[in-house]
Amino acid sequence: MWTFIILLSLLIAITLLILLFEKVMGGAEERTITVNHDTLIPVVGNETALNSLSNNKIYLPSACGGKGSCGTCKFRLIDYHEPPKPTEISFLSKDEVENGVRLSCQTKVTTDLKILLPPGLLNAKVFQSKVVKIERMTYDIKMVRFELTEPMHFKPGQYAQIMVPGFEEDRAYSIASDPKNPYIIELIIRQVPHGLASTYVNQVLKVGDKVRITGPFGDFFLHEESTKPIIMIAGGSGKAPIRSIIYRLIDKGFDREATYFFGARTQADLYLTDYFMDISKQFKNFTYVPALSHLPKEDDWAGERGLITDVVGKYTKDLSNHEAYLCGSPGMIDACIKVLKSKGMKEENIFFDKF
Amino acid sequence: MKLLRMKYTKWFQTLKNGISSQNPILISVLGICSALAVTNQVENAIAMGLGVTFVVIASSSTVSLIRNFVPSKIRMVAYMVIISAYVILVQMFLEGFFPTIAKNLSAYVGLIITNCIVMGRAEAYAIKNPVKYTFIDGFANGMGYTLVLIVVASIREILGFGTWLGLPVMPGSWINWVVLSIAPGGFFIIGLLAWGLRSLTKTYEE
Amino acid sequence: MERLWDLFLASILSQNIALIFILGMCSLIAVSTSIKNALNMGVAVVLVVTLTAMINWPIYQLLILTNTTKLALLVFIITIAATVQLLEMFIEKFLPKVYNSFGIFLPLITVNCVVLAISLFFMNREYTFAETTVFAFGSGLGWLLAIVLLSGVRIKMKEISNIPKGLRGRAISFIILGILALAFFAFTGIGSA
Numbered sequence: 001m002w003t004f005i006i007l008l009s010l011l012i013a014i015t016l017l018i019l020l021f022e023k024v025m026g027g028a029e030e031r032t033i034t035v036n037h038d039t040l041i042p043v044v045g046n047e048t049a050l051n052s053l054s055n056n057k058i059y060l061p062s063a064c065g066g067k068g069s070c071g072t073c074k075f076r077l078i079d080y081h082e083p084p085k086p087t088e089i090s091f092l093s094k095d096e097v098e099n100g101v102r103l104s105c106q107t108k109v110t111t112d113l114k115i116l117l118p119p120g121l122l123n124a125k126v127f128q129s130k131v132v133k134i135e136r137m138t139y140d141i142k143m144v145r146f147e148l149t150e151p152m153h154f155k156p157g158q159y160a161q162i163m164v165p166g167f168e169e170d171r172a173y174s175i176a177s178d179p180k181n182p183y184i185i186e187l188i189i190r191q192v193p194h195g196l197a198s199t200y201v202n203q204v205l206k207v208g209d210k211v212r213i214t215g216p217f218g219d220f221f222l223h224e225e226s227t228k229p230i231i232m233i234a235g236g237s238g239k240a241p242i243r244s245i246i247y248r249l250i251d252k253g254f255d256r257e258a259t260y261f262f263g264a265r266t267q268a269d270l271y272l273t274d275y276f277m278d279i280s281k282q283f284k285n286f287t288y289v290p291a292l293s294h295l296p297k298e299d300d301w302a303g304e305r306g307l308i309t310d311v312v313g314k315y316t317k318d319l320s321n322h323e324a325y326l327c328g329s330p331g332m333i334d335a336c337i338k339v340l341k342s343k344g345m346k347e348e349n350i351f352f353d354k355f
Numbered sequence: 356m357k358l359l360r361m362k363y364t365k366w367f368q369t370l371k372n373g374i375s376s377q378n379p380i381l382i383s384v385l386g387i388c389s390a391l392a393v394t395n396q397v398e399n400a401i402a403m404g405l406g407v408t409f410v411v412i413a414s415s416s417t418v419s420l421i422r423n424f425v426p427s428k429i430r431m432v433a434y435m436v437i438i439s440a441y442v443i444l445v446q447m448f449l450e451g452f453f454p455t456i457a458k459n460l461s462a463y464v465g466l467i468i469t470n471c472i473v474m475g476r477a478e479a480y481a482i483k484n485p486v487k488y489t490f491i492d493g494f495a496n497g498m499g500y501t502l503v504l505i506v507v508a509s510i511r512e513i514l515g516f517g518t519w520l521g522l523p524v525m526p527g528s529w530i531n532w533v534v535l536s537i538a539p540g541g542f543f544i545i546g547l548l549a550w551g552l553r554s555l556t557k558t559y560e561e
Numbered sequence: 562m563e564r565l566w567d568l569f570l571a572s573i574l575s576q577n578i579a580l581i582f583i584l585g586m587c588s589l590i591a592v593s594t595s596i597k598n599a600l601n602m603g604v605a606v607v608l609v610v611t612l613t614a615m616i617n618w619p620i621y622q623l624l625i626l627t628n629t630t631k632l633a634l635l636v637f638i639i640t641i642a643a644t645v646q647l648l649e650m651f652i653e654k655f656l657p658k659v660y661n662s663f664g665i666f667l668p669l670i671t672v673n674c675v676v677l678a679i680s681l682f683f684m685n686r687e688y689t690f691a692e693t694t695v696f697a698f699g700s701g702l703g704w705l706l707a708i709v710l711l712s713g714v715r716i717k718m719k720e721i722s723n724i725p726k727g728l729r730g731r732a733i734s735f736i737i738l739g740i741l742a743l744a745f746f747a748f749t750g751i752g753s754a
Contacts, residue, residue: 381732384587384590384591384731384732385587386587387583387586387587387590388583388584388585388586388587388674391583391586392582392583392584431642431671432642435638435639435642435671436635436639439634439635439638440635442634443631443632443634443635446634447631461685462678462681462682462685465634465677465681466584466674466677466678466681468634468638468677469638469672469673469674469676469677470674471587471672474672534743537742537746538580538581538582538583538742539738539739539740539742539743539746540739541583541739542583542735542736542738542739542742543735543736543739545735546728546732546733546734546735546736546739549727549728549732549735550725550727550728550732551727553726553727553728553732554726554727559726559727559729559730560729560730560731560732
């Protein structure tokens with residue numbers, strides 16, 4: 001009897017306490033993120049902004065899965081005066097820091113935040129997919145074909161993220177498939193030593209496996225309104241977005257001149273060569289130039305030899321009215337930009353995707 | 356390949372994290388109070404370890420079951436009420452069936468309520484994961500905790516009392532390392548174990 | 562009076578709740594990275610421990626009267642949570658400067674084993690109200706002493722020595738605490754619980 005009374009008074013006490021909580025504390029534990037001045041995201045506990053947003057189905061790109069090693073999860077905060085953390089400083093320019101740009105994976109939501117996100121980002125969604133084909137392209141590159149249950153409408157050149165199961169981490173790869181078919185996503189994945197996703201894809205992934213894909217992301221894509229002739233430079237797995245772009249160009253009957261410079265080290269790194277050669281035979285406007293930089297002299301090779309920057313320099317004259325799409329390592333891209341500019345190409349016409 | 360595929364499953368990673376790469380005592384530095392106080396004898400360590408494992412599995416699973424219905428403002432209170440209920444159960448069980456152990460552990464059983472591991476898993480995992488994974492997470496963390504407790508207690512009991520689970524294991528001429536049977540001994544052993552596990556799994560701090 | 566003084570001394574030194582009973586370790590290790598934080602956390606603990614012990618004692622007498630001591634654990638933890646919450650609200654509203662210094666530690670203290678332990682200890686040892694208050698206050702001070710000592714050593718160590726990689730961060734606290742605990746054994750016999 002007494003036990004019952006005590007329990008009851010306890011319950012009443014708890015209820016009163018809760019009401020007091022809500023009234024006076026005003027949710028000390030709960031914060032909100034305001035996106036683009038209208039959407040309110042509730043945040044529970046001590047999460048990073050990246051996780052809080054993705055828990056609410058807003059997906060910021062995150063190539064390294066929130067580890068602070070890629071810098072792709074940048075977002076912009078309004079009225080934010082915390083200095084950047086040592087882990088994010090290397091990814092932010094001085095202007096970005098001043099404008100309140102930070103890495104969302106390094107920003108813990110300790111107070112209410114107001115952020116601005118590009119509207120395109122809010123289109124990125126999570127898709128369920130099934131692996132329908134895995135093809136080995138070279139000794140360290142595979143192409144995987146995913147069939148989605150819902151369409152992902154992407155622009156040629158954009159990228160998507162696949163989630164490595166178990167570890168529940170995302171990795172980013174450019175989309176290599178034809179944007180005409182939004183139910184198919186093809187990714188070209190190169191084995192990176194100790195890479196989380198590349199090890200998963202190379203050693204474990206099987207046809208029939210279900211994989212979670214998020215996308216589309218990125219502001220590297222073909223500018224279709226333009227009529228300028230195109231220079232494309234990409235090596236290794238960088239061929240992916242270029243292939244997607246070329247699909248779109250084929251659809252439009254290749255009404256613009258385009259040259260694709262593919263840089264590789266030796267013949268073992270070449271793939272899809274015949275495919276691109278065939279396209280260049282089919283369309284007068286398209287030229288495919290594979291170039292090998294580390295080919296032993298005695299090897300039989302009718303194509304170009306040397307560094308890709310030299311080959312580009314050799315094939316081009318006046319680029320003042322051209323557009324360029326580059327995909328590769330930061331070093332390669334910087335070197336190519338130098339060459340292109342030396343031929344008169346304007347900065348605003350150069351588009352690149354740095355790995 | 357089958358074994359390798361297992362590595363990429365959520366249950367495997369959850370299990371591995373709880374026991375080793377994010378071992379609650381040695382890596383995350385949680386649940387220390389009880390780990391130090393009850394590890395002077397293996398018998399007590401096993402009892403405490405199993406007690407905590409039961410509470411963490413039961414409370415985390417309960418929290419996970421109701422995770423979509425708990426308003427975020429009162430979740431802390433909810434955790435405490437749920438955890439207290441299970442701890443009282445454990446207390447009654449021990450007093451009923453193992454009174455000596457209950458006496459040895461005395462207040463520390465009640466303190467399982469404030470054991471950071473139990474509260475920690477509820478807040479970090481149970482509130483946002485389905486029950487089947489929460490169960491594994493609770494089990495893994497509980498086991499990680501219990502294993503460390505047993506290792507520490509074994510070292511402390513063998514070197515500090517010359518026995519293991521009450522059975523003499525050291526030769527009669529053994530002089531007990533009394534320092535290990537008191538609190539500081541616990542600190543040192545855990546410190547050394549933490550050093551070992553962190554070096555092994557290469558999870559360093561700052 | 563002498564009894565209370567003995568108890569007070571014992572609770573700070575020979576029965577130090579952190580170094581002899583090894584309670585409140587999680588927060589002890591977590592908040593010992595700067596002396597200022599350590600001090601603030603310690604003060605918060607003293608306040609909460611004393612207050613909750615003083616509140617739980619009459620409630621426990623009620624439980625004894627109604628023969629429901631089985632619920633002691635549950636009742637204690639709930640009053641602790643409530644007290645801390647109310648304390649936090651009170652301080653935030655009326656003493657904002659104080660709130661800025663240690664307010665953020667208050668929610669952490671609810672789950673600090675020390676607070677619950679003090680209540681369980683006075684229950685087990687059947688202390689009077691005066692004894693409970695003195696014991697709680699002394700224990701809080703003892704914990705404050707421990708955390709400040711730990712921070713001091715940790716900070717100095719980080720500055721001037723080359724700690725092995727596996728021990729960096731919080732792990733070295735164990736070794737330091739072990740040595741501190743050993744040192745406190747020198748106080749055995751001072752006062753009596």
